[in-house]
Amino acid sequence: MSERLAMDADIVCVGFGPATGGFLSTVAHASACASSACPPNIICYERADDIGFGVSGVVTRARGIRASFPDLNPADIPMAAEVRQEKVLYLLDPIGASRRSLALRAADKLIRAFRFALPIENHALELPYTPEFLHKQGGLVLSIGQFNQWVGQQLMASGAVQIWPATPVVAAAV
Numbered sequence: 069m070s071e072r073l074a075m076d077a078d079i080v081c082v083g084f085g086p087a088t089g090g091f092l093s094t095v096a097h098a099s100a101c102a103s104s105a106c107p108p109n110i111i112c113y114e115r116a117d118d119i120g121f122g123v124s125g126v127v128t129r130a131r132g133i134r135a136s137f138p139d140l141n142p143a144d145i146p147m148a149a150e151v152r153q154e155k156v157l158y159l160l161d162p163i164g165a166s167r168r169s170l171a172l173r174a175a176d177k178l179i180r181a182f183r184f185a186l187p188i189e190n191h192a193l194e195l196p197y198t199p200e201f202l203h204k205q206g207g208l209v210l211s212i213g214q215f216n217q218w219v220g221q222q223l224m225a226s227g228a229v230q231i232w233p234a235t236p237v238v239a240a241a242v
């Protein structure tokens with residue numbers, strides 16, 4: 069049997085998603101501040117061929133992102149946009165495709181009955197206010213895949229972390 073190549077590392081992460089991206093950004097920042105002569109060797113394995121494979125989108129207040137990247141310029145992140153305006157729409161269901169509770173169906177009927185007096189456009193009623201927990205003003209609209217890719221590039225450029233795509237981890241030996 070051929071001998072396996074071994075490599076020492078101080079921190080090894082399995083999988084590069086938003087959680088690991090946040091963790092590694094904090095570690096990279098801390099090791100840059102420590103300015104040690106012997107920085108830790110940090111490796112992150114990702115099974116996907118590309119760290120930007122995610123297709124989901126997210127609207128976030130971005131407090132953690134801004135804390136991790138104090139000099140953040142959203143224009144640097146592909147497909148990212150700042151939240152400048154927000155409104156909440158109650159979507160009606162003109163063809164009955166969604167499974168709604170009795171209460172919501174009753175609400176739909178009531179709204180339709182008053183449709184000429186209400187701000188309804190394209191089967192959506194604009195609510196007069198945005199509940200506090202939904203406020204994202206000043207936050208960011210992101211493609212998770214593009215964001216991961218950007219975070220990965222920042223980490224690799226810092227020299228503090230190596231990210232290895234296309235390397236699925238099947239077992240760990242400590």
Ligand SMILES: Cc1cc2nc3c(=O)[nH]c(=O)nc-3n(C[C@H](O)[C@H](O)[C@H](O)COP(=O)(O)OP(=O)(O)OC[C@H]3O[C@@H](n4cnc5c(N)ncnc54)[C@H](O)[C@@H]3O)c2cc1C
Nearest residue numbers: 082083084085086087088113114115116124125126236237
């Ligand atoms: C179908 C779907 C749609 C979603 N849509 C949205 C949305 O629109 N908006 C939103 O905010 N959230 C959405 N989410 C949730 C969001 O994707 C997760 O909350 C977020 O990705 C979690 O981040 P994470 O870093 O914890 O894990 P993940 O993003 O899952 O990252 C884990 C990483 O580890 C890698 N990995 C796993 N096992 C191994 C291994 N053995 N070896 C190497 N690598 C490995 C995976 O490939 C993955 O890249 C969606 C989730 C799903 C499943």
